Amino acid sequence: MPVNYDIRDGIAILTLHNPPVNGLGIATRRGLVESLDRACADDAVKGIVVTGGARAFSGGADIREFNKPEASQEPTLPTVIEAFEGSAKPVVAAIEGMALGGGLELALGMHHRVAAGNAQIGLPEVKLGLLPGAGGTQRFPRAVGLETAVNMIVSGTLVPAAKLASTRLFDKVHEEGVVDAAIALCQQVAASGDPLQKVREWTIEHPNPEGFMGFARTGVAAASANYPAPLKCLDAIEAALGKDFDAGLRVERDAFAMLLGTDESKALRHAFFSERAAGKVAGLEDARIREVKSVGVIGAGTMGGGITMNFLNAGIPVTLLELKQEALDRGIATIRRNYENSAKKGKLSAEQVEAHMALITPTMSYGDMGQADMIIEAVFEEMGVKQAVFGQLDAVAKPGAILASNTSTLDVDRIAQFTSRPQDVLGTHFFSPANVMKLLEVVRGKATAPDVLATVMALAKKIGKTAVVSGVCDGFIGNRMIEQYSRQAGFLLEEGALPQQVDRAMEAFGMAMGPFRMGDLAGNDIGWAIRKRRAVESPEITYSRTADLLCEMGRFGQKTGAGWYDYAPGDRTARPSPVVDAMIEAYSAEQGITRRRIDDQEIVERLVYALVNEGALILEEGIAAKASDIDVVYLTGYGFPVWRGGPMFHADTVGLYNVLRSMRRFANGLHGDAWEPAPLLVELADAGRSFN
Incomplete structure (x- = not known):
């Protein structure tokens, strides 16, 4: 069932169950409305709490329905929101994990909201070339104030609920026991007999809304030349300044429909889906994932150092090899300098810098690579050099270790033949600077085992990379085209x-x-x-x-x-x-x-x-x-x-x-x-x- 229904102490608890982020697909939307109707028809139920569990209240629209008829089937999300907003019994949202996009819009349609302090809150639709299309541009400014709403909606920024604790968006922000707190609040509201709150009836408070909107429009226009959505967001928010809520909704929905058809939104949605699809490789569905608890990196130069930092950032120990002490010291110093520069910018604490550096084991001996679960060479781009390195690795690497070449053009199948275990060899083409660039081309050799490929794809995600599988050819995908x-x-x-x-x-x-x-x-x-x-x-x-x-x-x-x-x-x-x-x-x-x-x-x-x-x-x-x-x-x-x-x-x-x-x-x-x-x-x- 996409929505589980329980009753506790006179309160109906509706729990969304649509993994992984409780997307609001048609089945979930119908489940919500049917559960709401059931609760309202039960005289023993005094109020309703809606939760998504500890992982996510809701991540918004179900991306599996994008560009499909189900996305517009009734009840649509606006219909669901209106149903909860119009409930004669109090409805409280219990937010943990995240409430994003349509998920936040759903919560805004409820009478009260309780959130965990670390729950991520936002309306990121602009990142898909769209705007919130279920009342977000109208209710959110009323709940958090004009400036905060403009900044978050136009940028798509996510913030922890604790940062919005002082606004009218949340009645309570808890560190734990969010559902219990929501039940207690719901019981209190039901017992009070007071009129139920509706965000749509609130006014937007700002000393000079017209002046602020003019200022915002100037800045957004300068920064979003190729993106129509940010200015359309402002148009819709500006409509919220009027007294007619329904008129503002019409402006929002018209703008949403217009943006949905733009080339820019189509392109951004394509990019969104494509990035997720890249990680789904046919034939790997049942492949086991090898355990990678430690990594070896050959070469402490620009690429080797950057590659090393990716694993340190993920808490994975790295044995870093160079053949000369001077080169090894220089590489370690560069990594430390990079981390210290991040600390100066406030991105890391001094303790985190030291924790990262403590994960490095510098060495000038191939023998120290013997216990690594994966070894990546980042040496000079010349086949003879690669041959020498892989010959050494074949002699010292433990059985089952993954051997990877950070080559940008060379034949991975030839490199694999320099070992007695070609099934464990593949290419990992990091892009420079390797600790910054998101892309990782994972080059699948003709002998590469499925579990090796599956392991590296999973590891790429762990270190924050967007991995794309390429076959073997000169230059792979990117450099061959360039x-x-x-x-x-x-x-x-x-x-x-x-x-x-x-x-x-x-x-x-x-x-x-x-x-x-x-x-x-x-x-x-x-x-x-x-x-x-x-x-x-x-x-x-x-x-x-x-x-x-x-x-x-x-x-x-x-x-x-x-x-x-x-x-x-x-x-x-x-x-x-x-x-x-x-x-x-x-x-x-x-x-x-x-x-x-x-x-x-x-x-x-x-x-x-x-x-x-x-x-x-x-x-x-x-x-x-x-x-x-x-x-x-x-x-x-x-x-x-x-x-x-x-x-x-x-x-x-x-x-x-x-x-x-x-x-x-x-x-x-x-x-x-x-x-x-x-x-x-x-x-x-x-x-x-x-x-x-």
């Missing part, structure tokens, strides 16, 4: 664009950073090394020589003070370089290319559709299981704009027919051989279908 993106960026330079124009166009599109600023940040020598390897392994793939010429000039990016841009000492501001511009123009002339004016739309389409086409090939080859996995990689690891939903979703939004039409036009250009469309793209476009 190579085509970078190729097109180079061709655009040859044909008439300059780095600053390309970057400006891509950043206006929404990318966190254009391709040339990204290259300067990562180090242009990294791409140079990859192109040298490609020249041997895949000589048929052509590149613009401009990036090689840049590297031959020693311009590797920010670390050398010069790359595609010039950088002043101690300043990361990218300044256009006359030297680089002259080099590009000279190269075009040398190649006999007449430079032309290239507009921003062509720049965006060529770079993004290069990603899309390679993504289609990746899907066809089974490297990625689904298009949404590719989108997650680009949203969490490559700065693709969330409000566009990822490259594959963006292509769906544009229409695959239109994408293919543009690609065929580019195929007639100077570098047309780079535009052979993926068969899957052609098939879907011709059938009028989409990737997602």
Whole structure:
């Protein structure tokens, strides 16, 4: 049953039971109304308490019903709320765990609320490009005050109930015994015979509501250019300032319906569902999870140190290996400095810094890795170096230990063959800085055992990563695609664009950073090394020589003070370089290319559709299981704009027919051989279908 019904001391207790967060799906909504009617019809029942148990009052709408008819079937959430609000018997919400979105709106429709101090409270709908659609913009400002409501609704921020204890939202905030307190309050209200409270009848108190709303609108407009929802939230909240509650509800519901159809909300909802779907890997449903109580990390450099911090943050001990004492000391010092910087910002206490550092066991001996449950190498990206490391690990690692390579491009199947246990080997491609970036590409080798993959996916969640499974290929999902993106960026330079124009166009599109600023940040020598390897392994793939010429000039990016841009000492501001511009123009002339004016739309389409086409090939080859996995990689690891939903979703939004039409036009250009469309793209476009 989605709602359990009990009676205690004359009070009906309705307990939501829809794991994991008591989502308000149709069965739960019907169960609530039926239980309410049952309680109201029973003369022995004097009042009603609604609870979700210790884990969650309710996390809001049931995400399994999104985009399905059930979401709008009666009783809808507004109908349920009106039923509880109109109850002739007092209703008290007993809130533990969380009351989010529709769950909080449901509680606001009840006559009283009791909460645990640590219960998370919020209306996060804006993060899905929506606004609270069941009275949240009308009741919440009445309960907590205008400023608090605006700040929380527009940002989607969650706060502990204790932080709202001084507002009218809660009658009582308890540390424990929340249901007992709610029952006592309900009995007291029932015995008093006083009129029942309704939040809808309260007034919003503020000395200058119009002035505050004008101030808020200016700030929100400046910060939400690509997101329509925050300003619509303000419109609805502003309607709550009027005396007609029902008129405010109509404004809210109209705005909700409008936002539901926007590309931005569709993209944000796609991103939300895709991230959750990425963790559900077909075939692993019954795989056992190996226990990982300790981890070994090989290499204490930038990547190794960052990887180590992920496990320390989760309370997992790490044995950190370097072959030279100086490098080991430097790595440990860097980790400590990172933690101490967090402490200075108030994110950690001094005690937490020391607790994290105490979990590290530094070593220069492979023998000390013998008891680790998982060992991750983070050494130089060269196959010979990997071979030496995995040969050593195979000799010392205990049976059943998971052996992982933090490679960004190399063949994990080859690496696995350097051991006698390929079933225990896989790739874990962390993104830099590894202690900050959310994305983790988990590379499944042809011999990787299901329980190894399942264990690493579960471990990724424990250390706060968004994990996406990739098959084995050069560059996996993300870097294989970014190579085509970078190729097109180079061709655009040859044909008439300059780095600053390309970057400006891509950043206006929404990318966190254009391709040339990204290259300067990562180090242009990294791409140079990859192109040298490609020249041997895949000589048929052509590149613009401009990036090689840049590297031959020693311009590797920010670390050398010069790359595609010039950088002043101690300043990361990218300044256009006359030297680089002259080099590009000279190269075009040398190649006999007449430079032309290239507009921003062509720049965006060529770079993004290069990603899309390679993504289609990746899907066809089974490297990625689904298009949404590719989108997650680009949203969490490559700065693709969330409000566009990822490259594959963006292509769906544009229409695959239109994408293919543009690609065929580019195929007639100077570098047309780079535009052979993926068969899957052609098939879907011709059938009028989409990737997602």
